[in-house]
Amino acid sequence: MSAILELDQISRRFGGIAAVQDLSFGVQPGRITSLIGGNGAGKTTVFNLITGYLAPDAGSIRFRGERIDGQPPHKIARTGISRSFQELRLFNRLTSLDNVQAAVPHQKGESILRAIWGGQTLRDEAQVTQARAHQILDDLVILHQVDTLAEQLSYGQQKLLTLGRLVAAKGDLLLLDEPTSGLSPAMVDDFCARMKALVALGCTILLIEHNVEIVMRLSDWVIVLHQGTKIAEGTPDEVRRNESVMHTYLGLSA
Template identity: 40%
Template structure:
């Protein structure tokens, strides 16, 4: 298993955001994490990347306990994420944004950067070529010199994915990547995530777009009020009465198909 969440809980004061949640993700899977607003989905992402530490439980990545490891070390080990609210460097170009994502793999330190050594210049050129390739992957190569703030919303979403990929992740966490997208943009996102999977990258995705989730995920965990409600294949989740009632509402049963 690439990722194991074992009996994880998170309390904020007297509020339980997550309670005894467990699931595991196989290498190469696209795994969905769904549930109503406030179910604890983004909190789980924050625990995996150690923005917060769990109150109880253990998180294992490639058989290594990463519970409590500093966020930059999590990235170095091969986990990267995007955010529910886009976090780009708006005054930097698309190319520069992606290059920033790759600096965690740089061997050049501060002094080499200051003095522009041969190694630093070589790494910078390699990083630029890599960033251009990732921009092509996400369909933004022609916008490489455009400031991030001047890109359309859907383009900014894809740019954030390209920046995350620049860190060479083994596990990519996507937090509502289709939020605010139209149908055409969502179809393009589906194709992009499948391309990411084809590169051997495991994907954990939070999303409210049920048609996308049901079409793209290998397996899904459903959270409700911070607790695990169900786990299974998309077909099993679609047929789960507890999910239909608690997450979608009985009258919306047909909408999950």
């Protein structure tokens, strides 16, 4: 099976410091792949390189076989890559419904002329968009909060709303940065179930997660970074048995 995302010998330096060095890995479609490593390992830099917030100094990044490295974030997003951030980045003064609807791409109403002259076509599209947003909120079990402002939701519900916006953006590849941080144990279990459900529906997930227990039970493939370089990759069981990983990252003895 061909990888949906491929990084080939990617490097990025900040001054004299190599944040990412000669990094290569692939992400298989329909799986959850996790990036793990201590603080400063280069995980968020990798996300920034994939999504165009940074350009690599060397190497290439391909999505579905096409090079995307060096392209601006909005063009990369249009290829089918959606990303969350550690901060929520919701529209706090909009309702849950409006937050999800706003994430739907290529809406005719985004054009001023079409918004003025769109007529029935525009109204029909708005109904379809609203119905899709309702379905997403229903799938996330927060449909009862459809008219609630984002700032009035609980933190866990805000996290789910962020996930809903990624789904609405029609991303085939979801890059999730610490999605379970700050959640209660029960909410973590629920959020993990949502991620598994998205994969079952055809999404692919690349995950940054500090909680090793979550990574090991959720992931199909794990990539371990240390100071910007890959020190191991494999299935969760293979990574657990890797002596270098156990000492460098997991802090366990062989």
